[in-house]
Amino acid sequence: MGKTIIISNRLPVQLQISNGSITAVPSVGGLATGMKSVHKGGDSLWIGWSGLTDEEIPNELVKDIDKALAAHGAAKVNLSDKEVEGFYYGFSNRTIWPLFHYFLEYSEFELESWNTYKTVNQKFADAILEHADNNDTIWVHDYQLMLVPQMVRQKRLDISIGFFLHIPFPSFEIFRTLPWRKEILEGLLGADLIGFHIYDYERHFLSSVRRLLGLEVSFNEIYLENRVIKVDSFPMGIDYKKFHDAAKVHENTDSNQQSELQQRLNQHKKNDPEAKFLLSIDRLDYSKGIAKRLNAFEYFLNKYPQYKEKVRLVILAVPSRSNVPQYQLLKKEVDELVGRINGEFSTVSWTPIWYFYRSMPFENLIDLYTSSDIAWLTPLRDGMNLVAKEYIATRTHKTGVLILSEMAGSANEMNEALLINPNNFEQIADALNEAINMPIEEQKARNEVLQRRLERYNVEKWANSFMNSLQAQKNREAYNISKKLTDSLLAPILKKFEKAQKRLLFLDYDGTLAGFHVDPKKASPDEDLYRLLDELSQQKNMELFLVSGRDKDTFEDWFLHKKYNMIVEHGVWISRKGEKFRMLENIKNDWMENIRPVLESFVDRTPGSFIEEKNYSLAWHYRKTDPDFGNLRASELNTVLTSLIANDDLSVLNGNKVMEIKSSNVNKGRATARVLGEGDYDFVFAIGDDWTDEFMFQELPDETVTVKVGRQKTQARYFLDSIGEVRGLLQKFVE
Numbered sequence: 001m002g003k004t005i006i007i008s009n010r011l012p013v014q015l016q017i018s019n020g021s022i023t024a025v026p027s028v029g030g031l032a033t034g035m036k037s038v039h040k041g042g043d044s045l046w047i048g049w050s051g052l053t054d055e056e057i058p059n060e061l062v063k064d065i066d067k068a069l070a071a072h073g074a075a076k077v078n079l080s081d082k083e084v085e086g087f088y089y090g091f092s093n094r095t096i097w098p099l100f101h102y103f104l105e106y107s108e109f110e111l112e113s114w115n116t117y118k119t120v121n122q123k124f125a126d127a128i129l130e131h132a133d134n135n136d137t138i139w140v141h142d143y144q145l146m147l148v149p150q151m152v153r154q155k156r157l158d159i160s161i162g163f164f165l166h167i168p169f170p171s172f173e174i175f176r177t178l179p180w181r182k183e184i185l186e187g188l189l190g191a192d193l194i195g196f197h198i199y200d201y202e203r204h205f206l207s208s209v210r211r212l213l214g215l216e217v218s219f220n221e222i223y224l225e226n227r228v229i230k231v232d233s234f235p236m237g238i239d240y241k242k243f244h245d246a247a248k249v250h251e252n253t254d255s256n257q258q259s260e261l262q263q264r265l266n267q268h269k270k271n272d273p274e275a276k277f278l279l280s281i282d283r284l285d286y287s288k289g290i291a292k293r294l295n296a297f298e299y300f301l302n303k304y305p306q307y308k309e310k311v312r313l314v315i316l317a318v319p320s321r322s323n324v325p326q327y328q329l330l331k332k333e334v335d336e337l338v339g340r341i342n343g344e345f346s347t348v349s350w351t352p353i354w355y356f357y358r359s360m361p362f363e364n365l366i367d368l369y370t371s372s373d374i375a376w377l378t379p380l381r382d383g384m385n386l387v388a389k390e391y392i393a394t395r396t397h398k399t400g401v402l403i404l405s406e407m408a409g410s411a412n413e414m415n416e417a418l419l420i421n422p423n424n425f426e427q428i429a430d431a432l433n434e435a436i437n438m439p440i441e442e443q444k445a446r447n448e449v450l451q452r453r454l455e456r457y458n459v460e461k462w463a464n465s466f467m468n469s470l471q472a473q474k475n476r477e478a479y480n481i482s483k484k485l486t487d488s489l490l491a492p493i494l495k496k497f498e499k500a501q502k503r504l505l506f507l508d509y510d511g512t513l514a515g516f517h518v519d520p521k522k523a524s525p526d527e528d529l530y531r532l533l534d535e536l537s538q539q540k541n542m543e544l545f546l547v548s549g550r551d552k553d554t555f556e557d558w559f560l561h562k563k564y565n566m567i568v569e570h571g572v573w574i575s576r577k578g579e580k581f582r583m584l585e586n587i588k589n590d591w592m593e594n595i596r597p598v599l600e601s602f603v604d605r606t607p608g609s610f611i612e613e614k615n616y617s618l619a620w621h622y623r624k625t626d627p628d629f630g631n632l633r634a635s636e637l638n639t640v641l642t643s644l645i646a647n648d649d650l651s652v653l654n655g656n657k658v659m660e661i662k663s664s665n666v667n668k669g670r671a672t673a674r675v676l677g678e679g680d681y682d683f684v685f686a687i688g689d690d691w692t693d694e695f696m697f698q699e700l701p702d703e704t705v706t707v708k709v710g711r712q713k714t715q716a717r718y719f720l721d722s723i724g725e726v727r728g729l730l731q732k733f734v735e
Contacts, residue, residue, distance in 0.1 A: 002133055002134075002135035002136035002137060003043045003044055003045060003133075003136050003137075004038055004039070004043065004044040004045075004136070004137045004139065004467070005044070005045050005046075005047060005128060005131060005132055005136055005137070005138050005139070006035055006038065006039055006044065006045070006046045006047070006139050006141070007046075007047045007048065007124060007127075007128060007138065007139065007140045007141060007145060007148065008031060008046070008048045008140075008141040008142060008144075008145070009048060009049055009088070009092075009141075009142065009144040009145065010027075010048050010049055010051060011027075011046060011047075011048040011049065011050060011051070011069065011072075011074050011076065012026060012027050012031070012035065012039070012046055012048075012072070012074065013025060013026050013027060013069065013072045013074060014026075014027055014051060015050050015051055015052055015065060015068070015069075017052075017058075017061065020061075021061075021064070022061050022064045022065050022068050023068065024068040024069055024071065024072055024074075026072065031141065031166070035463055036460070038139070038463050038464075038467055039073060044073055045073055045074070045075060045131055046072075046073060046074045046075070047074070047075050047076075047077060047124065047127050047128060047131065048074070048076070048077060049076065049077050049079050049084075050065065050069070050076040050077075050078075052065075053079055053080055053081045053083075053084055054078055054079065054080045054081075055080065055081050075127065075131060077120075077123050077124055077127050078123075079120065079123070082116075083116060083119065083120050083123075085116075086112060086113045086115075086116025086117070086120075087113075087116045087117050087119075087120035087144070088144065089321070089323065089324060090108075090110065090112075090113035090116060090117070091110075091113040091114055091116065091117035092117065092143060092144045093321055093324060094106070094107070094108045094110075094113070094324065095107055095108055095109060095110070095113065095114075095178070096143045096144075096146075097143070097167070097287075098286075098326075099170065099174065099175075099177070099178060100143065100167050100168055100169065100170050100174075101167065101168060101170075101286075101287040101380075101381040102168075102170060102174060102380075102381050103286060103287065103381075104174065104177065106286070106326050107177075109178070109179050114179075114180055117147070118147060121145055121146075121147035121148050121151060121187070122147075122151055124145055124148050125147075125148050125151035125152050125155075128148070128152050129152060129155055129156065132152075132156065132159060134156060134158055134159055136159060136160070137160045137162070137467070137470065137471070137474075138152060138159060138160065138161045138162065139161075139162045139163075139164070139466070139467070139470070140161065140162070140163045140164075140191070141163075141164055141166065142164070142165060142166045142167070143165060143166070143167055146163075146165075146184050146187050146188055147183070147184070147187035148163075148187070148190075149161050149163050149187060149188060149189070149190030149191040150186055150187045150188075150189065150190030151187070151190065152190060153190035153191075154190075160192055160470060160471075160473075160474040161190060161191045161192055161193075162191055162192065162193045162194075162195065162466060162467075162470040163188055163191040163193070163194050163195065164194075164195040164196075164234070164466060165194070165195070165196055165197075165201065165383075166197070166236070166383050166384070167383040168197075168200075168201050168381055168382075168383050168409070169196060169201040169202075169204045169205045169208075170204060171204050171207070172204065172207045172208045172211055172212075175204070175208050176208070176211075176212065181208070181212055182212055182213065185208060185209055185212060185213055186213070188205075189209070189213075189222065189224055189229055191229065192227070192229060192230065192470065192473045192474060193229070193230050193231075193232065193466070193469055193470045193473050194229065194230070194231045194232075195231075195232055195233070195234045195466055195469075196231075196232075196233050196234075197233065197234070197235050197236060197383050197384045197409040198233050198235060198409045198412045199233045199412075200412075201233070201383075201409075202220065202231050202232065202233045205231060206220065206222070206231055207628075209222055215711075216710065216711055216712055218712070218713075220232055221713075223711045223712050223713065224711065228473075228713060230469070230473050232469060234462055234465055234466050234469075235384065235409065235410070235412065235413055235457070235462070236384050236386070236459060236462045237389065237454060237457050237458040237459040237460075237461060237462045238386050238389045238390055238393060238454065238458060238459050239458060239459050239460075240389075240393050240454050240455045240458045240459075241455075241458070243366075243369075243390050243393035243394050244393045244394065244396070244451075244455075246362070246363075246366045246394070247366060247369065247370050247393070247394035247395070247396050248396055250262075250363075250366050250367070250370055251370065251396055258367075259363060259364060259367055261364050261367050261368075262367040262371065265277070265367065265368075265371040266371075268312070269371070272309075272310070274310065275309075275310050275311065275312065276307075276310065276311045276312075276373040276374060276436050277311075277312055277314055277371055277372040277373050277374070278297075278311055278312065278313045278314065278372065278373070278374045278375075278376045278432070279314050279316075279368055279369070279372035279374065279375045279376065279391070280293060280313060280314065280315045280316070280375075280376050280377065281315075281316045281318075281365070281368065281375075281377075281387050282316075282317060282318070282377070282379070282387070283317070283318045283319075283320040284317040284318060284319060284320050284327065284330060284331055284334065284357070285320055285321075285327070285330075286326055286327075286330050286380075287379055287380055287381050287382060288379045288380070288382070289378050289379050289380040289405070289422045290315070290317060290330075290334055291330065291333050291334055291337055292378070292380065292422060292423070293376070293378050293422070294315075294334065294337040294338065294341060294353070295337070295425070296378070296422075296425045296428045296429070297313050297341065297352070297353070298341050298344075298345075299425040299426075299428070299429055300425075300428065300429040300432050300433075301345055301352065303426075303429045304429065304432075304433055307433075307436065308345060308347075308350070308352075309347060309349070309350040311352070311432075311436070312350075312351070312352060312353070312354060313352060313353045313354070313376070314353075314354045314356075314368060314372065315338070315353060315354065315355045315356065316356045316358075316360060316368065317331075317334065317355070317356065317357050318358070318359050318360075319357065319358070319359065331357070334355075335357075338353050338355045341353055365390075366394060369390065369391050369394040370394050370395075370396070372391075372400070373399075373400060373401070373435075373436075374400065374401045374402075374403060374432070374435045374436070375387070375388065375391040375400070375401075375402050375403065376403045376432070377391075377402070377403070377404050377405060377408065378403070378404075378405040378420065378422040378428070379405050379407055379408050379422065380405070380407055380422055380423075381407050382405070382407060382408040382409060382410075383409050384408070384409040384410050385404070385405075385408040385409065385410045386410070388402055388404050388408065388410045388414060388417070389410060389414075389454050392414075392447060392450045392451060392454060393451065393454055393455075395447050395451070397444075398443065398444040398447040398448050398451065399440060399443045399444060399447070400443060400447065401417075401418065401435035401438050401443055401446075402414065402417040402418065402447075402450075403417065403418045403420060403428075403431050403432065403435055404417040404418070404419055404420070405419075405420060405421075405422045406419045406420065406421060407421075407422060413453065413457075414450060416446040416447070416449050416450050417446070417450070418431045418434060418435060482707075482708055482714055482716045482717055482718050482719045483717070483718055483719070484718070484719060484720075484721075485707060485718040485719065485720055485729070489718065490729070490732070493705055494732060494733075496683055497683050497685075497733060500541065500681075500682045500683035501541055501682055502541050502543075502679065502680060502681045502682055502683070503539075503541055503542050503543065503681065503682075503683040503684075503685070504543050504545075504675070504676065504679065504681040504683070504684045504685070505536065505542070505543070505544045505545065505684075505685045505686075505733075506545050506547050506668075506672050506684075506685065506686040506687070506688075506696060506700075507544065507545070507546055507547065507687055507730075508547055508548060508668075508687060508688035508689060508690075508693050508709075509546055509547075509548040509550065510523060510548065510549075510550070510656070510689075511656055511688075511689035511690060511709060511710075511723070512687055512688055512689045512693075512709050512723065512726055513525070513529055513533075513546075513723065513726065513727070514526070514529060514723065515723055516623060516656065516657070524558055525558055525559075528727070529727070530562065532727060532730055532731060532734070533546075533562070533564060534562070535734045536730060536733060536734055537562075537563075537564055537565075539733075539734070543565065543679070543681075544564065544565060545564075545565040545566065545567055545672070545675060546559065546564055546565070546566045546567070547566075547567045547668050547671070547672060547686075547688070547693075547696065548566075548567070548568050548569075549568070549569065549570045549617075549619075549653070549655065549660060549668075549692055550568055550569070550614075551568065551569060551612075551614040551615060552568045552569060552572075552573045552575075552581045552615065555568045555575075556575075556581065560575065560578060561578070562578075563577045563578030565577065566581075567584070567668070567671045567672070567675070568581070569614050569615060569616060569617060569662075569666075570617070570653070570660075570662055570666050570667055570668055570671075570692060571584055571585065571666045571667055571668055571670055571671030571672075572584060572585055572587065572615065572616050572617075572662075572663075572666055573615075574671070574675075584671055584674065585663070585665055585666050585670075587616050587663040587665060587666060588616075588663070589615065589616045591645075591650060592613075592618055595618055595641075595644070595645070595650075595661055596611070596613075596618060598637075598640060598641070598644065599611050599618060599620050599637075602620060602633060602636075602637050603620070605633070606622060606625055606629070606630065606633045607625065608622065608623075608624035608625035608626075608630070609621060609622040609624070609625050609630070609633070610624075612658075616662065616663065616666075617660050617661060617662035617663075618660070618661050619658050619659065619660040619661075620634075620637065620658065620659045620660075621657065621658045622634060622657055622658070622659075623656075623657035623658070630657065634654070634659055637659060638652060638654065638659065641659075641661060645661065649663060649664050649665070650662065650663060650664060651663070651664040653667075653691065653692050654691050655690045655691060655692050656689065656690045660692075667692070667695040668688075668692055668693060668695045668696045669694075669695030669696050669697075669698055669699030669700070670695070670699065672686065672696050672699065672700060673699040673700065676700065676701075683705075684700060684701065684703070684704040684705070685704065685705045685706075685707075686700055686704055686705070686706050686707070686716075687706070687707040687708075687709065687720075687726060688707075688708070688709065689708065689709035689710055693708075694714065694715055697714065697715040697716045698715050705717070705718070706718070707719065707720060707726075707729075708720075709721075709722070709723070709726055
């Protein structure tokens with residue numbers, strides 16, 4: 001069992017230099033807390049930047065720093081002032097951060113910053129490679145290190161790599177504006193498992209992969225060369241017990257032992273027991289919508305003047321990236337808004353807004369959480385927002401109301417909160433009014449559900465869930481991802497073909513020998529294909545079968561005069577050397593009358609789709625539909641059909657943009673195995689492109705040369721990328 005290597009921009013410890021010595025103090029951040037269950041004992045290592053640049057570290061302390069970090073299971077990546085400026089403050093926070101949070105107007109696309117980002121990512125990758133063995137597990141974190149997975153993969157093909165993005169992934173229309181969009185996607189695809197907080201981000205990422213890289217995506221899996229990459233959502237939790245227990249301790253603390261902040265809060269509560277505290281805690285970041293929240297508060301006081309002197313907004317804005325111009329402007333705007341609103345509404349005994357621009361210790365956060373009647377969190381875009389979860393965890397009596405922006409990732413899990421659009425001041429004002437007047441019973445009912453969920457899916461469960469999924473991905477044996485049939489792999493196959501006394505070839509048609517057409521009836525063979533098949537079928541000691549799901553009438557029209565051997569309708573009919581088709585299987589078609597209306601209803605609801613009726617099967621084609629809409633309808637139809645035919649000895653075949661219902665007794669594997677059993681062949685070859693051809697690959701003997709067209713999960717031993725490559729291979733058989 002190998003070790004686990006965690007990689008993030010910053011380490012879970014803070015270095016402090018004083019009196020010529022160095023100390024490492026553990027951090028209390030969400031990621032550091034969440035990774036405790038993964039980063040423990042001697043079987044893990046955390047790699048990251050120490051927080052000190054090369055210029056800040058005295059030469060005589062370099063070894064002491066390494067020793068101090070090693071005591072915490074950590075190792076550092078060295079960065080210079082220039083690298084931190086270009087990598088962290090530059091590309092990470094002036095390009096990726098605003099773009100991924102939908103602030104296009106703040107995004108800077110500087111080539112120099114991009115080059116520094118690449119250089120620093122390579123530094124992190126080199127640090128991993130220095131410490132990693134092939135049986136280790138790598139977990140890379142967040143937007144600063146999106147190139148690292150591929151950089152490691154290039155040197156260690158078989159190592160297990162996971163990546164988690166802690167911020168939103170934007171829609172394709174936003175992401176495509178990034179000049180280095182393909183490089184970012186390719187960097188991420190070095191991982192075996194890519195995690196996001198919610199399904200929306202996962203969906204946006206898969207859309208970009210499909211549209212920008214043209215890769216095959218099936219549900220939440222991406223097929224790349226000889227790998228399957230899984231993409232999934234893992235909503236990050238909090239250390240629920242830590243916050244809940246701290247709130248209980250706080251509740252039982254004597255008043256004379258309480259903090260100065262808590263005593264001030266108590267005094268205000270005592271002076272006006274009916275007054276409500278509204279709490280807003282965020283980093284000072286434009287994505288958090290603090291300025292808009294202040295404007296909304298002003299709107300609320302004007303719409304509901306009865307709450308003047310009855311509510312107080314407590315804003316804690318934690319300093320962040322204060323050397324980035326947008327953040328400096330934001331602080332100025334917030335300072336001015338607070339001053340103006342307080343100046344407009346304040347009375348002798350009431351100031352509507354308490355504004356703190358600072359970090360607060362954990363104990364004071366608990367003071368604010370437990371004393372506030374309403375938590376009001378309205379980010380314009382937020383990957384998760386753990387403050388919402390922390391507030392709910394501290395509600396020991398299950399009272400309190402959470403007002404949460406629907407643009408926060410946590411809103412997906414917290415439907416019991418009052419969810420609002422942060423741009424809708426009318427809705428926000430009404431939600432504040434509703435929260436102030438919400439009955440205690442309703443507060444408790446909402447929060448009880450939220451607390452149970454947060455306690456169950458805490459941050460440790462999040463980390464373990466990701467690691468278990470990564471381990472499962474590493475151990476997957478269900479997928480036999482084939483090898484590209486290169487010239488070196490083809491050479492011994494051609495030798496075997498040449499020496500064989502009796503050869504048998506099974507060739508799929510659509511997607512293998514000929515391209516797809518929106519109208520299946522029009523995908524007729526061209527003259528080059530006829531010539532190639534003629535030359536193959538006329539070879540000495542050769543038996544060639546065209547194996548297709550198409551109806552026998554079409555194949556009679558196209559190929560009967562050529563006297564090719566044919567198996568059609570997935571194995572219902574067979575024709576040898578120009579004879580009329582005869583049935584291989586005795587099956588019924590009386591079920592078709594019951595299934596046809598179901599397919600017709602889906603045709604009505606899915607523009608561009610149509611039904612193809614064969615002798616013993618029905619096919620629903622959706623190649624002409626919008627790709628996303630067609631896939632959605634196909635998934636829905638598959639569910640309907642599966643329940644409908646459960647006891648009818650029927651099965652559903654999911655082909656390339658087609659779903660076909662047929663008898664369970666019939667498939668290409670059963671038919672080809674029967675043909676194989678009728679002769680003594682010393683070279684057997686089978687090729688196909690979709691799921692229906694997997695039956696051939698499974699049923700035919702292990703020594704069969706099986707080839708998949710396209711880079712998809714398969715039981716075939718080899719793959720080719722295109723129809724052109726297939727024809728090129730068959731031409732080599734001829735030669």
